[in-house]
Amino acid sequence: MKTMMRGFEGIKPLSLALRACVLAAAVATVSIIFFIVGYIVVMGVPNITPEIFAWRYDSVNVSLVPALINTAIMTALSLLISAPLGIFAAVYMTEYARRGNRLVPLVRLAAETLAGIPSIVYGLFGMLCFVMTLGWGYSLLAGAFTMAVMILPVIMRTTEEALIAVPDSYREGSFGLGAGRLRTVFSIVLPPAVPGILAGIILCIGRVVGETAALIFTAGTVAKIPDSAFSSVRTLSVHMYSLSSEGLHVDQAYATAVVLLILVIVINMSSVALAKRITEGKCG
C-alpha cells in the first residue's frame, strides 16, 4: 500500500486523470469495434449459404450477387465521373489560380459546406434533377451522378490538401530547369501527392459503398444486374436495407453485412497496396 502510494505521488492528479481518460477511450473504441465486427460475424457467417451467391436474385434464394456487382459498377461509375473533375478542379485551385483570386475561397467554402450535408439531401436533389427533370428514371446513371455530386467536394478537398503538402521547392526546382506549369504539375507535383489523393478516393469509395438513402431515391431497388445505364439497380447496402426492412430475410441481411465488411476491407487494403506500388514505381 505504501509503495503504491509513493508510485502515484510523483504524478499530478490532472495528468493521472488525463491518462485514465485516454486509456478508457482507447479501450472503449477498440471494444466497440470488436463488438460490432464480432456480432456481425457471429450472426452472419452461419447464414452464408451457397444460395445467396446464386447468379440471379429471386425471393427464394435472396441472392446478393447482383447487388454486389451493382455496388462495383456504381462505385466505379461515380468515381469515373467525379475523380477527374475533382482532381482537376483541385489542381486548378492550387497550381493555377492566382493567390488573390476571389473565386478560390468561395469554391473552398462551398466544397466544405457540401461535404457536410446529409446524404439524403443529395438523394432528394438527385431525384429532382436526374430522375425527374432529366427523365432518367430510377437508374444506375441517376444514382451514379448523385453519388458523383456527393463525393466531388471530398475528392476536391483531399486532393487540394495533398497538393498543398508538396513542398514549393519541387515547383521552384522544376521551373528553374525551364519546365512549364503543365509539366511541373503533372511530372513533379502530382506524383508525390498520389497517396493523399488515393486516401481521399478510398474515403469516397466507402461513402458510395455504404450509401442507402440517396440511392433508394435515385437508383431504386431492383435486384438485377443492369441491362443499360437506365436500369434501376440496388447496391449491397440498399439490398441489406431492403432485406431488413421487409423483415422476412433478416438472416440473409446479416450474411450480406459480412460480405459488405469483407468488401470494404479488401478495397482499403488494395488501395493502400496500390498507393505503395505507385509511389515506389516512381523511383524504379
Next chain:
Amino acid sequence: MDKLIVDKLNLYYGANHALRDIGMAIPAREVTALIGPSGCGKSTFLRTLNRMNDLVEGCRIEGKVTLDGEDIYAEETDVSVLRKRVGMVFQKPTPFAMSVYDNIAFGPRTHGIRARVKLDAIIEKSLRDAAIWDEIKDRLNENALSLSGGQQQRMCIARALAVSPEVLLMDEPTSALDPISTSRIEDLVAELKKEYTIVIVTHNMQQAARISDRTAFFFLGEMIEYDATEKIFSLPDDKRTENYITGRFG
C-alpha cells in the same frame, strides 16, 4: 567579355522596394559572389537573372537585364529557354521525389531529349562534372530523397548542368551542408568556372574570398560596391563594405 549586364534594375514586392537602381556587369567564366546581411536582396537579385521572380505575385521589375546582349525581359523572350541557359541551384537541396536518374533526366526531357542512349550520356557527364559520379553511379535508380544532404545538393548541381546552361546561379548552396560537403562544392565551383559563368550568393565571407573573382556587396536593397574580390577584401572603397567584411554588423 560580359555575360550578363544589369542596368538600373529596380524591384518591388508590392510596396516594398527590394532592389534599388542596381547596375552591374557579370563577366563570363568567372565566379561572381554576392555578399551582404540577410534581407538585403541578394536572393531577389539572383532570381531576377533567370526571371524566377515572375512566379512571385505582386512583384514588379523595372530596368534592364541582358544576357549576351539580349534583353531577358523582352516580350519575345522564351522563359523556358532562358532558364535552360541560366540554371539555378537553391539554398536547400531540391530533389524531386523520384530516382536520381529521373531527377537529372528531367531537364533534358523537358527540352525534348528522349533517346535513352543520349540521356545516359548526359547523366554520366553531369554527375561527373558535379563530382558525384563515383559516389552514386550504382544508386541511379534509388530515390533521390535517400541521398545525404551534401549528395542531394551536388545532385541538384548535376541536374542544373544536365541542360547545358551557360550561367549557373547558386543561392547559398552550402548553407545547409556540413564542412566536408561545403569544401567539395567549393572545389567544384572552381572547376566549373572553366566552362560556366557562376553567380553565387553567400553569407560566408571566407567562402566569397576563397572562391570568387569578383564580389558585390549588397546592403538594404542597394549594391554598395562591386569590384575584384581581393580589392573588396583588402581595400574597400565604402565604409559600409569595410564594416561588413570586418564583421562589425550583419
